[in-house]
Amino acid sequence: MLKAWAERTGHRRAATNGRGGLRFVFYGRVSTEDWQDPVTSRARQRDQAAALVAGHGRIVAEFFDTGYSRTLAWARRPQAAALVAALADPDRGWDAIVIGEYERAFYGAQYASMAPLFEHYGIQLWTPEVGGRVDWHAEDHEETMLALGLSSRREIARTRIRVRTAMATQTREQGRYLGGRPPYGYRLVDAGPHPNKVYASWGRRAHRLELDPDTGPVVAWMFAQRLAGHSVARITRALNDAGIPCPSPAVYGAAGVEPAADRLRTGRPG
Numbered sequence: 001m002l003k004a005w006a007e008r009t010g011h012r013r014a015a016t017n018g019r020g021g022l023r024f025v026f027y028g029r030v031s032t033e034d035w036q037d038p039v040t041s042r043a044r045q046r047d048q049a050a051a052l053v054a055g056h057g058r059i060v061a062e063f064f065d066t067g068y069s070r071t072l073a074w075a076r077r078p079q080a081a082a083l084v085a086a087l088a089d090p091d092r093g094w095d096a097i098v099i100g101e102y103e104r105a106f107y108g109a110q111y112a113s114m115a116p117l118f119e120h121y122g123i124q125l126w127t128p129e130v131g132g133r134v135d136w137h138a139e140d141h142e143e144t145m146l147a148l149g150l151s152s153r154r155e156i157a158r159t160r161i162r163v164r165t166a167m168a169t170q171t172r173e174q175g176r177y178l179g180g181r182p183p184y185g186y187r188l189v190d191a192g193p194h195p196n197k198v199y200a201s202w203g204r205r206a207h208r209l210e211l212d213p214d215t216g217p218v219v220a221w222m223f224a225q226r227l228a229g230h231s232v233a234r235i236t237r238a239l240n241d242a243g244i245p246c247p248s249p250a251v252y253g254a255a256g257v258e259p260a261a262d263r264l265r266t267g268r269p270g
Contacts, residue, residue, distance in 0.1 A: 021055075021056055021057030021058065022053070022056055022057030022058075022095050022096045022124070023057060023058065023060045023093060023094040023095050023096070024049075024053050024057055024058065024059045024060065024094060024095070024096050024097070024098045024126070025059070025060065025061045025062060025063065025083065025094040025096070025097055025098070026045075026046055026049050026050075026059045026061070026062040026063070026064075026097075026098055026099070026100075027062070027063050027064070027079070027080065027083060027097055027098075027099050027104075027105055028041075028042055028045040028046065028049075028062070028063075028064045028065075028099065028100055028104050028105075029064065029065040029066075029068060029070065029077065029079075029080075029104045029105065030042065030064075030065070030066050030067070030104075031067070031068065031069050031070065032067065038064075038066045042064050044100065045099070045100030045101060045104060046059070046062070046100060047100070048100035048101065048128060049098040049099060049100040049126075052098060052100075052126055052127075052128050052132065053096075053098050053126060056132075057095075057096070059098065060093060060094055061093065061094055063079035063080065063082055063083040064079055065077045065078060065079040065080055070103055070104070070105075070106070070107040070152065070156070071107050071108075071156065073110065074110065074114060080105075083097070084117070087117065087118075087121045087123060088121065095122075095123065095124065096123060096124035096125070096126060096133070097118065097123060097124070097125050097126070098125075098126040098127075099125075099126070099127055099128075100128065101128070102127055102128075102129050102145075102148045102152065103148075103152045103155070105127075106145075106148070106149055106152065107149065107152045107153060107156070108149050108150070108152065108153045109146075109149060110149065111145045111146070111148075111149055112145075112146065112149070115134075115136060115145075118136075119136045127145075129144060129145075129148055130144055130145075174208070176191070176206065176207075176208055177191075177206075177207040177208050177209050182209060183209070184215055184219065184247045185211065185212055185215050185216045185218065185219035185220075186209040186210065186211060186212055186215075186216070187209070187210055187211075187212040188207045188208070188209065188210075189207065189208060189209075189210045190205055190206075190207065191205070191206040191207055191208040192205065192206055193205060193206065194206045215247075218239070218244055222235055222239075225238070
C-alpha cells in the first residue's frame with residue numbers, strides 16, 4: 001500500500017546541502033508528565049540533537065509530543081502526525097529530521113514502516129545511534145535500527161513484568177498497600193516509614209491493608225453463604241434485610257461504609 005501511494009504522489013529529489021547546510025526539524029517525545037519533567041527532557045533531547053548536527057546545518061523547527069507512549073504509532077501522536085503531514089509540503093522549510101534518542105521516536109518495527117516514507121520525500125534521518133545520517137541502503141545501518149527497535153520493545157516488556165511482579169510480591173509478602181481504594185472488608189493502617197529512603201526523608205509513610213473489624217466479618221459471611229450454595233440474589237436480600245451499609249453511595253445511592261470516600265464521590269457530608 002505504501003509503495004502504491006508513493007507511486008501516485010511521485011518521488012521528490014533528495015535534499016542536498018545548500019550554502020547554509022541542511023535545515024533540520026527536531027522530533028522528541030516524553031511519555032509522562034508525572035514521572036518526568038517535559039521541559040528538562042525536551043532540553044536534553046534537543047541539546048543532543050543539536051550536537052549531532054553541528055557543522056552540518058541547523059535546527060529550524062521542532063515537533064515534541066508530551067504524554068504519549070513510544071508504543072503508539074506516529075499517526076496516533078499529535079506532533080509526530082503533524083510532522084508526517086508536513087512531508088508532502090514542498091514549502092515545509094526543512095530537509096532532514098534529527099532525534100536525540102532512538103527510543104523517543106521509534107519502537108518495535110516503527111522505523112521499518114517510516115523509513116520508506118522519509119526516503120520517498122527525500123528527507124534524511126539523523127540519529128546519535130549511527131553517528132549522524134541514516135543510510136537507507138546500508139545494511140549495517142538497517143541492522144542497527146532494527147536491533148534498537150527490538151531493544152526498545154524488550155525494555156517496555158521487561159519493565160512491565162518487573163513492576164507487576166514487584167507489586168504482587170509487595171502485596172503478598174509485605175502486606176503493602178499500593179494505592180487505590182481499599183477493597184471492601186479491609187482498611188488502611190500505618191506501616192512505618194516509607195521503604196524508599198528519599199520518600200521517608202520527606203515524611204511519607206507506608207501503609208498496609210488490615211481486616212476491617214466492621215466489614216471484614218460481612219465479607220467472611222458472604223463467602224460462607226456462597227459456599228453453602230446460596231445465590232447472589234439471596235445473599236443480597238439478606239444483607240439488605242440486616243441493614244448492612246453498601247460500600248459505595250455512587251452506585252447504590254445510599255450512605256456507604258466509608259464516609260471519607262463518600263464525601264469525595266457525592267459532595268455530601270459523610
